[in-house]
Amino acid sequence: MIKCKQATQLLSETLDRPLSKKEAFALKVHTAMCPACRQFGKQMHTLRELTQDYMD
Amino acid sequence: MTQPAERLDTAQHMNLLHDTAFIEDLRKQMLKFAILQVRHEQLAEDAVQEAMISAFTHIDRFQRQAALKTWVFAILKNKIIDLLRKEKRYSNASELEQGQNKNGDELIEALFEASGHWQKHERPKKWDTPDHGVETADFWKIFDACLNALPVKYSRLFMMREFLELATDEICDNEEVTVSNLNTTLYRARLRLRECLEDNWFHGEKTT
Incomplete structure (x- = not known):
């Protein structure tokens, strides 16, 4: 079982590498019951889009 | 109809490099990227000019395996790395935590309880969607x-990943960091950027 702190690191790392099956499952279980981390995951993707749009 | 840059041949790419509007747009993006990397406007301008001249001179070497813009940015990235080494400003591990705000560990401690759960007042809330005010000049200033408030190393690795879209092994080779170190740095960069946007734009009324 993982806590929010570890879940946020994994949510960030999903943008950089494929998670292991164990990590992906633990993250899925955690985010299913944690709305704050679900929101954090969405924000990580939004940050990526905003950075592209941002690019004196 | 204008063809996508990656489908053009060398002569057409040369024409593109003569296109004032294309060059000006490219220069703006390159300058923005370079300033984030070197934190010095004149050095950034020098690197951009050198990179553009180099691209113009060596357009025949462009292999079309990537978009022209990606190729030009790869030249700029190498110019910046050379510049930073020459200026002896090339950062090392101790510079990872330089910055105006909390360092990585302090920020993580502020966001999470010792148990590993979010601090109650730090729990992420829904961000406004881009259709409702995000795409404004004020937002981009924030x-x-x-x-720019990120430590130099954070912003360099973050932009290599998110803007240049370089692969992990490329970044690790160029920056001489381990995969684990890179992932941790990117995590901390995103945390800080997210926190800064939360405090200054999305939930500006927050008093923490």
Whole structure:
């Protein structure tokens, strides 16, 4: 079982590498019951889009 | 109809490099990227000019395996790395935590309880969607300030990943960091950028 702190690191790392099956499952279980981390995951993707749009 | 840059041949790419509007747009993006990397406007301008001249001179070497813009940015990235080494400003591990705000560990401690759960007042809330005010000049000023508030190493690795879209092994080779170190740095960069945007734009009324 993982806590929010570890879940946020994994949510960030999903943008950089494929998670292991164990990590992906633990993250899925955690985010299913944690709305704050679900929101954090969405924000990580939004940050990526905003950075592209941002690019004196 | 204008063809996508990656489908053009060398002669057409040369024409593109003569296109004032294309060059000006490219220069703006390159300068923004370079300033984030070197934190010095004149050095950034020098690197951009050198990179553009190099691209113009060596356009025949462009292999079309990537878009022209990606190729030009790869040249710029190498110019910046050379510049930073020459200026002896090339950062090392101790510089990872330089910055105006909390360092990585302090920020993580502020966001999470010792148990590993979110602090109650730090729990992420829904962000406004881009259709409702995000794409405004004011927002981009805040975003710009937040990016510039990141420690140099954070912003360099973050932009290599998110803007240049370089692969992990490329970044690790160039920056001489381990995969684990890179992932941790990117995590901390995103945390800080997110926190800065939360405090200054999305939930500006927050008092923490």
